[in-house]
Amino acid sequence: TANNPGETEFLQAVTEVAESIIPFIRANDKYRDKQLLDRIVEPERVIIFRVPWVDDNNIIQVNRGYRVQMNSAIGPYKGGLRFHPTVNLSILKFLAFEQTFKNSLTTLPMGGGKGGANFDPKGKSDGEVMRFCQSFMSELFRYIGEDTDVPAGDIGVGEREVGYLFGMYKKLTNKFTGVLTGKGMSYGGSFIRPEATGYGLIYFVENMLAAKYESVSGKTIVISGSGNVSQYAAQKATALGGKVVTLSDSEGFIYDKDGIDEEKLNWVMQLKNVRRGRISEYADHFKSAKFYKDKKPWSVECDIALPCATQNEILVGDAQALVKSKVMCVAEGANMPSTLEAINTFQKHKILYAPGKASNAGGVATSGLEMSQNSLRYKWTHEKVDRKLHEIMNNVHAECILYGANESKDYVDYVKGANIAGFVKVADAMLAQGVV
Numbered sequence: 450t451a452n453n454p455g456e457t458e459f460l461q462a463v464t465e466v467a468e469s470i471i472p473f474i475r476a477n478d479k480y481r482d483k484q485l486l487d488r489i490v491e492p493e494r495v496i497i498f499r500v501p502w503v504d505d506n507n508i509i510q511v512n513r514g515y516r517v518q519m520n521s522a523i524g525p526y527k528g529g530l531r532f533h534p535t536v537n538l539s540i541l542k543f544l545a546f547e548q549t550f551k552n553s554l555t556t557l558p559m560g561g562g563k564g565g566a567n568f569d570p571k572g573k574s575d576g577e578v579m580r581f582c583q584s585f586m587s588e589l590f591r592y593i594g595e596d597t598d599v600p601a602g603d604i605g606v607g608e609r610e611v612g613y614l615f616g617m618y619k620k621l622t623n624k625f626t627g628v629l630t631g632k633g634m635s636y637g638g639s640f641i642r643p644e645a646t647g648y649g650l651i652y653f654v655e656n657m658l659a660a661k662y663e664s665v666s667g668k669t670i671v672i673s674g675s676g677n678v679s680q681y682a683a684q685k686a687t688a689l690g691g692k693v694v695t696l697s698d699s700e701g702f703i704y705d706k707d708g709i710d711e712e713k714l715n716w717v718m719q720l721k722n723v724r725r726g727r728i729s730e731y732a733d734h735f736k737s738a739k740f741y742k743d744k745k746p747w748s749v750e751c752d753i754a755l756p757c758a759t760q761n762e763i764l765v766g767d768a769q770a771l772v773k774s775k776v777m778c779v780a781e782g783a784n785m786p787s788t789l790e791a792i793n794t795f796q797k798h799k800i801l802y803a804p805g806k807a808s809n810a811g812g813v814a815t816s817g818l819e820m821s822q823n824s825l826r827y828k829w830t831h832e833k834v835d836r837k838l839h840e841i842m843n844n845v846h847a848e849c850i851l852y853g854a855n856e857s858k859d860y861v862d863y864v865k866g867a868n869i870a871g872f873v874k875v876a877d878a879m880l881a882q883g884v885v
């Protein structure tokens with residue numbers, strides 16, 4: 450706390466990991482007294498920079514850009530860029546810290562990083578977004594590279610922004626490399642990358658449910674958010690026979706009693722990705738739906754809850770509401786959407802609960818596959834990438850079981866499982882590389 454004053458999100462993420470890791474370190478000679486936790490919580494490097502740009506009214510705007518290069522023990526730094534007005538150092542450090550463990554869990558050679566800016570893409574023209582991205586990259590390009598640090602998208606950074614960022618990187622360096630992932634299909638992107646986090650989340654949920662001889666089919670599912678992760682989680686869950694009844698954005702949620710089927714979801718994709726509208730418009734368009742302003746969907750009755758919007762969107766009261774509605778499984782598409790108290794509530798009631806670093810690892814895993822394809826200068830088929838993603842999510846699940854199942858094997862603590870499994874590989878690499 451003394452070293453990171455006011456960094457509440459970062460301290461929250463570290464607390465969650467430390468609670469699983471400290472007993473593990475104490476019980477293992479190999480890891481004891483090596484100051485591994487002290488080393489792992491300290492970013493290797495943080496870059497903070499000015500991002501000036503000119504808006505459509507010819508007014509100069511200034512934002513703050515960041516890149517947190519957290520840990521490169523097992524590979525080049527890897528993690529998304531977030532453009533959102535709430536972005537600050539604490540949020541990016543928590544995300545970079547989580548990313549280190551998540552990337553390790555995928556078994557691919559990627560270190561942890563995260564970056565972004567307190568820029569709000571909402572309401573900005575394409576030209577403004579492009580000029581912002583160009584200014585952002587005109588500084589960031591010095592610190593990244595295909596073998597150094599490979600950023601991707603996150604909240605507010607999708608294919609459009611990655612395109613503008615890549616274009617500027619290429620101009621400044623005169624190199625066409627795999628320096629960013631989440632690229633468009635015409636210039637080095639991978640099949641399935643847009644779908645990967647949402648699809649991977651559902652593959653993970655299927656693994657969790659299989660242990661209880663259950664599946665997504667026939668289940669009522671509550672999803673928050675309506676961006677990249679939510680859309681493709683909804684698509685895969687629906688394809689597997691689930692009934693998704695909610696989506697949300699920062700203004701509230703919609704509840705559709707008939708379910709958000711494929712056709713309605715296509716409409717949402719147009720609304721969110723092309724027209725860049727608000728989710729409330731869904732209830733104007735589809736009469737089976739109602740919009741709840743400034744509310745979150747956690748009191749809607751469901752079997753499965755998938756928080757896919759942002760950090761700390763499930764508070765303890767929300768967790769209690771989910772428990773009351775007899776939720777069977779909570780799996781995080783977003784990063785750290787549940788507070789520590791909310792997690793305790795789920796675990797106390799023996800609800801199947803998966804932390805984002807395990808259940809949303811499919812996004813970065815497929816980014817890793819995009820890096821491999823870029824290095825090969827080759828494109829794998831849609832089916833091949835999807836198969837690899839599915840295998841990776843099955844593996845991540847198996848690693849969670851390995852370290853997280855209790856002695857009688859009737860409950861899996863996925864938090865403990867993911868933290869220890871993610872830690873072991875990074876710690877082994879750090880020990881092998883000496884005190885650097």
Ligand code: NDP
Nearest residue numbers: 603604605646674675676677678698699758759783784812
């Ligand atoms: P998008 O920008 O595509 O969508 C974000 C969604 O969450 C929007 O519906 C947005 O609503 C909502 N949201 C964002 N901030 C808030 C807030 N403060 N309060 C309420 N709603 C909010 O982002 P993604 O779908 O890519 O990311 C969603 C989550 O998934 C994040 O936690 C991200 O870190 C995580 N994640 C993403 C991965 C990826 O591959 N994209 C990989 C792994 C994790 P509005 O439009 O109103 O802002």
